Amino acid sequence: MNTRPMTDTTPAAKKPTEVTITRAKGRPMLSWVGKKPLGRVTAFPAQAIERFSATNTSTADAAPAPALGTADWSKWPQDLPHGGLLYHGDNKEVLAHLLANGFRGQVKLVYIDPPFDSGADYVRKVQLRGPKGTMKIDGEDYALGEQVQYTDIWSNDNYLQFMYERLLMLRELLADGGTLWMHCDWHRSHLLRLVVEEVFGEESLMNEIVWKRTASRNDSKTFGHVHDTLLYLVKGVENRTWNRQFLEYAPEYLDKYYSQDDGDGRLYTADNLTASGLRNGSSGSTWRGFSPREKGVHWKYKTEELDRLDKAGLIYWPKGGAGFPRLKRYRDELKGKPIDSIWDDLFAVNSQADERSDYPTQKPETLLERVIMSCSNPGDLVLDCFIGSGTTAAVAQKLGRRWIGCDINKGAIQTTAKRLQGVMREQAQALAAATQQGELVARDDAPPAPCQLSFSTWRVNDYDLHIQHNEAVELACQHLGITRTRTDPFFDGTRGTLLAKIIPLNHPLTPLDLEALRTELKNRPEEERDLLVVSLGQEHKAREWVAHYNHNRPVNKIHLTELRTDRKAGGFIQHEPMTVQARATREGETLVVQIDDVVSPSIIARLDLQEGVFRASIPDWRAVVDCVLIDVHHNGEVFNVALADVPARKQDLVAGRYTLPAPPAGATVAVKVIDMLGEESVVRLTV
Numbered sequence: 001m002n003t004r005p006m007t008d009t010t011p012a013a014k015k016p017t018e019v020t021i022t023r024a025k026g027r028p029m030l031s032w033v034g035k036k037p038l039g040r041v042t043a044f045p046a047q048a049i050e051r052f053s054a055t056n057t058s059t060a061d062a063a064p065a066p067a068l069g070t071a072d073w074s075k076w077p078q079d080l081p082h083g084g085l086l087y088h089g090d091n092k093e094v095l096a097h098l099l100a101n102g103f104r105g106q107v108k109l110v111y112i113d114p115p116f117d118s119g120a121d122y123v124r125k126v127q128l129r130g131p132k133g134t135m136k137i138d139g140e141d142y143a144l145g146e147q148v149q150y151t152d153i154w155s156n157d158n159y160l161q162f163m164y165e166r167l168l169m170l171r172e173l174l175a176d177g178g179t180l181w182m183h184c185d186w187h188r189s190h191l192l193r194l195v196v197e198e199v200f201g202e203e204s205l206m207n208e209i210v211w212k213r214t215a216s217r218n219d220s221k222t223f224g225h226v227h228d229t230l231l232y233l234v235k236g237v238e239n240r241t242w243n244r245q246f247l248e249y250a251p252e253y254l255d256k257y258y259s260q261d262d263g264d265g266r267l268y269t270a271d272n273l274t275a276s277g278l279r280n281g282s283s284g285s286t287w288r289g290f291s292p293r294e295k296g297v298h299w300k301y302k303t304e305e306l307d308r309l310d311k312a313g314l315i316y317w318p319k320g321g322a323g324f325p326r327l328k329r330y331r332d333e334l335k336g337k338p339i340d341s342i343w344d345d346l347f348a349v350n351s352q353a354d355e356r357s358d359y360p361t362q363k364p365e366t367l368l369e370r371v372i373m374s375c376s377n378p379g380d381l382v383l384d385c386f387i388g389s390g391t392t393a394a395v396a397q398k399l400g401r402r403w404i405g406c407d408i409n410k411g412a413i414q415t416t417a418k419r420l421q422g423v424m425r426e427q428a429q430a431l432a433a434a435t436q437q438g439e440l441v442a443r444d445d446a447p448p449a450p451c452q453l454s455f456s457t458w459r460v461n462d463y464d465l466h467i468q469h470n471e472a473v474e475l476a477c478q479h480l481g482i483t484r485t486r487t488d489p490f491f492d493g494t495r496g497t498l499l500a501k502i503i504p505l506n507h508p509l510t511p512l513d514l515e516a517l518r519t520e521l522k523n524r525p526e527e528e529r530d531l532l533v534v535s536l537g538q539e540h541k542a543r544e545w546v547a548h549y550n551h552n553r554p555v556n557k558i559h560l561t562e563l564r565t566d567r568k569a570g571g572f573i574q575h576e577p578m579t580v581q582a583r584a585t586r587e588g589e590t591l592v593v594q595i596d597d598v599v600s601p602s603i604i605a606r607l608d609l610q611e612g613v614f615r616a617s618i619p620d621w622r623a624v625v626d627c628v629l630i631d632v633h634h635n636g637e638v639f640n641v642a643l644a645d646v647p648a649r650k651q652d653l654v655a656g657r658y659t660l661p662a663p664p665a666g667a668t669v670a671v672k673v674i675d676m677l678g679e680e681s682v683v684r685l686t687v
Contacts, residue, residue: 390416400448
């Protein structure tokens with residue numbers, strides 16, 4: 001883990017603001033230990049980290065991208081670029097930031113695939129780049145340095161409070177008529193349904209969708225669990241967007257029921273013109289000598305509409321008057337079979353899928369296509385605050401929607417960024433080719449034009465070392481004799497009679513950390529144990545805070561351990577950062593960037609653990625590199641991606657040598673290398 005403090009590169013520090021949240025008023029109301037409404041939440045400022053534009057190409061002869069699809073940007077915050085937004089941070093803080101910065105009531109569709117509280121450990125499996133048989137890095141347990149994507153083994157009460165708070169904030173972000181789609185499985189779907197009905201109201205629940213995600217699953221003790229559940233809710237049913245989706249009819253069905261022919265070659269079926277029940281008015285009166293009342297039914301249409309249908313030749317009259325007239329429905333006018341609440345035609349992402357990213361909870365694009373197309377229109381804003389592998393953002397981009405995504409896990413942010421770069425690059429090339437060929441009128445089957453061909457990555461608060469923090473917690477627990485408690489989302493474990501809390505090691509202990517500790521204890525009034533707080537450094541105000549807090553306190557006293565200077569506990573953290581050897585030269589109007597070597601001590605150490613007595617050997621440094629990004633004119637603040645080398649397949653390697661248009665003399669060229677474990681290293685070169 002990189003324990004060096006990060007430098008705030010923002011032009012001017014902004015103070016956090018308070019965001020108000022409306023109480024839930026729905027029924028029924030579920031109770032759990034520690035339940036509390038979210039009246040206010042602190043909104044922190046965001047710092048721009050990286051920007052990507054598919055039209056900012058590295059080749060001078062590239063055709064300019066044509067105008068993009070229409071979207072209403074008038075309510076978009078003025079200080080944000082028009083494009084996708086990808087946030088790295090705790091989604092509670094990201095949602096608060098969005099509420100405080102102009103997005104309240106602006107989101108048309110929210111899809112979330114939160115941790116299921118299923119007792120599963122989701123770990124990203126890592127394989128070095130290269131041909132088949134290349135070394136893999138174990139990712140099956142909680143060994144030191146494990147890159148945990150998420151671990152939904154929280155206690156039930158904490159899980160419900162976690163979801164409750166975020167649902168309250170998502171409701172504030174949704175527009176009138178906006179929809180929420182929540183993906184869950186059988187472990188907690190019954191509880192989550194009660195929570196969303198409390199937050200949004202019972203009348204807001206439109207559907208409980210059953211997605212049969214796999215054909216079979218062997219389980220000797222139960223019926224195999226082969227489905228997930230999607231809860232579909234609307235904030236303001238009257239104004240919702242609803243685009244009904246259809247499936248193609250099976251040929252056997254069409255041949256059986258649509259076989260009648262008028263002689264003109266058009267096939268049709270004769271459908272019923274009546275519906276059950278008696279009615280007054282023309283729909284219940286006699287028409288052309290046929291009285292529906294005699295059969296206890298009524299016409300589906302008023303008699304004047306029946307006259308219009310007959311004049312148009314759409315009424316089928318049985319020969320000899322044997323039976324009621326019927327409605328002709330032509331086969332070539334069928335939209336398809338309306339999709340119902342059981343989805344068994346969409347399959348999970350398999351090992352051969354092009355979209356597979358090896359992210360453990362990845363959902364198929366076809367699932368998100370159905371959700372987004374049903375409840376939004378091109379230009380609408382889509383939000384996913386558990387972005388994971390980036391499927392929601394990728395599909396929204398392909399369907400001409402705007403999007404916002406966030407995740408606390410840096411691996412998720414990196415995976416999503418790479419995926420969106422590829423999608424936007426393909427769209428830009430397709431649009432440029434269409435413009436060159438004069439295809440100004442889009443085909444009927446063409447996808448909607450993209451709303452944007454760029455996106456920016458932001459950091460809310462500082463979670464840049466979240467992945468390394470997992471490793472630090474393991475190291476600290478082993479070194480200090482702390483017994484790890486994985487079912488507690490706040491405290492990390494116990495040491496004797498003390499509850500242990502390890503502060504993230506990317507910053508010293510602050511009064512803000514201690515206030516969070518005090519708030520947590522207020523939610524646990526029965527807790528009487530003292531606390532052990534472990535940190536890497538302490539602010540002077542934090543020590544004063546603890547001294548004042550402990551004064552005359554009989555229970556919950558705080559004991560501090562500072563790892564950097566403590567003679568007994570300090571000195572155990574040793575992390576060798578990744579090193580990159582690169583050079584940049586100017587050849588006329590061309591810039592040549594050459595990477596000569598990359599060494600990732602974290603990957604080597606992981607491989608050494610697996611190889612045992614034999615030391616791992618990596619013959620080509622490119623095997624450890626996931627991607628290379630280059631900013632040809634780095635300003636020291638935001639990394640603007642001018643070139644992204646992201647191999648499409650695992651067996652492909654990065655190029656290592658790159659040519660780009662040369663920047664002005666004296667410019668700083670920044671080369672960012674990301675290894676297969678997600679660690680980043682940035683080399684700055686002056687040309």
